[in-house]
Amino acid sequence: MKLYRTAKGHFVENGGNFYELPDNEWHDLTTRDDLAAYLESQSTQRATVTAPEASSLLAPIAFQEVWAAGVTYYRSRTARMEESQTAGGGSFYDRVYYAERPEIFFKSLPHRVVGHGGAVRIRKDSKWNVPEPELTLLLTPSGKLIGYTVGNDMSSRDIEGENPLYLPQAKVYDRSCALGPGILVSSDPLAPESRIQMEIVRDEKPCFSDEITLAQMKRTPSTLVEYLFRENTFPNGCFLLTGTGIIPPDTFTLHSGDLIRITIDEIGTLENFVE
Ligand code: DO4
Numbered sequence: 001m002k003l004y005r006t007a008k009g010h011f012v013e014n015g016g017n018f019y020e021l022p023d024n025e026w027h028d029l030t031t032r033d034d035l036a037a038y039l040e041s042q043s044t045q046r047a048t049v050t051a052p053e054a055s056s057l058l059a060p061i062a063f064q065e066v067w068a069a070g071v072t073y074y075r076s077r078t079a080r081m082e083e084s085q086t087a088g089g090g091s092f093y094d095r096v097y098y099a100e101r102p103e104i105f106f107k108s109l110p111h112r113v114v115g116h117g118g119a120v121r122i123r124k125d126s127k128w129n130v131p132e133p134e135l136t137l138l139l140t141p142s143g144k145l146i147g148y149t150v151g152n153d154m155s156s157r158d159i160e161g162e163n164p165l166y167l168p169q170a171k172v173y174d175r176s177c178a179l180g181p182g183i184l185v186s187s188d189p190l191a192p193e194s195r196i197q198m199e200i201v202r203d204e205k206p207c208f209s210d211e212i213t214l215a216q217m218k219r220t221p222s223t224l225v226e227y228l229f230r231e232n233t234f235p236n237g238c239f240l241l242t243g244t245g246i247i248p249p250d251t252f253t254l255h256s257g258d259l260i261r262i263t264i265d266e267i268g269t270l271e272n273f274v275e
């Protein structure tokens, strides 16, 4: 089942059919531990409707904080070591990749998040920017995993590489995070062979594409969630991005006008232009 937040209401897709939900607040829906059972019962009681238009989709977030894990794929560890070598930060990334404790950082509040079709931004004081396509978990206030979405952890690699202590500036700025298109409602782990694919289109031509499977993630979502909830409460629940395994070559930087298309099997495709 998939759940969509749109300008015209909330819709659930179940077995290939769409149903419009009664007037629930998005916050109330996405903090329910029993969301899957609730949506199942709603879809048996309602008439089918036409699928909502992609242009009406809104970011699937209410008041949740957004957090992110880093260096969860070998490729990410290697890229960070290279970018921070002159700053002497190289060994931090290797150490965190192998350490028991994962890297988890605060990424965003809802007002900095855009949904499918929204424009993400690159910082004006940065010259090297990339999207990071990441499987993203939706967690309720009790810490229950109730769904998945596609996330883009926009990053300024020159700022991050200059000094690891600049990470929050490389990661947290207006419209530095995209989530969507909707929520795959499931508490089951996704199949290890599920692919994350990213394509970047410039002047209507693909200029980068790559893919990776979830099998290559070093940590499990449940371990990341356990660390995140160890000494934190989330009265509104939270989203947790689980790290990137796709890194464009060092010669690549995003341009204004680029289209970023991220697809995760089972969840869907998130598209954003760069402002
Ligand atoms: O350690 C810096 C950030 C890493 C990250 O965002 C990622 O691996 O996805």
Ligand code: MG
Binding pocket: 068, 069, 070, 132, 134, 153, 243, 244
């Ligand atoms: Mg990331």
